[in-house]
Amino acid sequence: MTTVAVMAEPPESGAVLTDLVEHDRLTPDEASELYAGMFADVCEAIDGSGAELLVNYRADEQVSSEDGTSEREVRSALDGVVDTDEVRFEVQVGSTESARAGNTITHLLEREGVRTAAVVRPTAALLGRQHIDTAAMKLRSNGVVLGPSTAGRVSYAGFAEPIDFEDAFQTPTVETLVQRATDAGLAVDFLQTIPVVERDADLSTVVSLLRARSRADRLVPTRTTAALDEFGFEVVDRDGTATVVRP
Incomplete structure (x- = not known):
């Protein structure tokens, strides 16, 4: 059984998804x-898989918690999830x-x-139980498995053996982790690309994908989809560029 740690921040207003707030996409x-x-959807997927769920939360002194x-x-x-x-x-x-991340894995x-x-990442709401499994x-035949x-x-990011984690999550993280894994002589495999929602540029990808999956009656992360629908986000073509708008 793989132990999967969700690296969570407390969902404090004004302290999470700050890039989306700064770009006036969302209020705090x-x-x-x-x-x-998103955090709840990710944890529900892991809990429903064959893995053990570990919620790894930030220390009180590292966050503002009112x-x-x-x-x-x-x-x-x-609660209730x-x-x-x-x-x-x-x-x-x-x-x-x-x-x-390194301390947790090690x-x-x-x-x-x-x-x-x-x-x-708790922002990887499209990560489903099938991806976890x-x-x-x-991981039975590879030292490292990454979901780009x-x-x-x-x-x-899954591991059968530790690597050198110093600055291992520096951008571009996927390349850095692969380099550290191969330096350690470990084989690497990949999951399909799974988008996260952390920055303004992420919205068009995730909103469009979730709306398409919903219309096709395919499985979607329910709480994430409901929130984005509530905000009224849509993806439109603006001069050949996919652009997110809301009422």
Whole structure:
């Protein structure tokens, strides 16, 4: 069984999806709602797969939390989604993304002795249980399995052995992780490209894909889709460029 850690921020208004707020796509409260929905959809997918869900939340001193502790806020976002009494919640350790992800993976593989471990972005709402299970199968014969995203990012990074994680999540993350894996003599495999929603440029890809899947009666992340529908986002052609608009 692969242990999959979702690297979560507390969905605090004004503290998440700040690029979308700065580009006037969302208000701080709307950004918090969308982030919480994506986080819940990702955790539900992992919980419904053959993997063990670990919610890895930011330490209180690293975030601004007005409504309580970081753990309380991420737990609240999952109420009614997963059985929070059965899910592991652990604080992240490290001052950078690379350090936090690396510490989590190394601890799971070396201290807890799990066979395989992965980290996942909570903004990868289109990451489904089938992706999680496919990655677990690939990790049986590969040291590293990555879910590429847009702009050189990754949505999923799974490991059967630790690598050198210092600055390993620097942009372009997918290239950096592959370089570290091959430097360690590990075979690498990939999932399909799975977009994340973190920046203004991400919206046109995800909104269009979710609307298309909904119209085709295909599976979609329900909370993420509902939030984007509520905001009224649509993708239109503006001088040959896909552009997101809202009423």
